[in-house]
Amino acid sequence: MRAFLKISSLLLFLFFLGACSSVQVTTDYDQKVNFDHYQSFAFYKPGIDQAKISDLDKRRILKAIEKELTAKGLQKKKSADLLISIFTKTKENVNIYQNNFGYGWGFSPFYGSHWHNTVSRETEGTLFIDLVDRESMELVWQGIGEGPLSKDRETKIERIQEIVHEILKKYPPEK
Secondary structure (H helix, E strand, C coil): CHHHHHHHHHHHHHHHHHHCCCCEEEEEECCCCCHHHCCEEEECHHHHHCCCCCHHHHHHHHHHHHHHHHHCCCEECCCCCEEEEEEEEEEEEEEEEEEEECCCCCCCHHHCCEEEEEEEEEEEEEEEEEEEECCCCEEEEEEEEEEECCCCHHHHHHHHHHHHHHHHCCCCCCC
16 A cells, blocks of 8 residues: 555656646847847738737737737837747647556556556647847847747736746847
């Protein structure tokens, strides 16, 4: 019984550790661009319209981007230096864990052991934030954040804000 409790505690700890995983962020940018001259931004509607998520989530993402960029000193304007576009994708991960909890020294059915399977499903989302120079219409910076998503509304809103924050922490790129 003690072994069962220890194993159960370990599995519970690993489950919560996995649930608290952080956002994985990567960025890329044009090294020839001077990011100091960008003072304003606007959302690029044709690009945003192509994102395959609900309009509610689009607005949540755009609101989070606006909050992060204005905190960095950029202003939202109709005729801006930078155009912001987003792209999203999701995938579902299915994990099957097979555990053997025995009541004796062996794994034989004669010792009373049994198999226990656990199936978990997790939706992982990827958010691309593209910054395009309005004058040249060329991509100058891209941030990509990847992490688990939630179906719960409140948790989803917090998760969107966290993902956007983690991505835009890397803008402007360090020289």
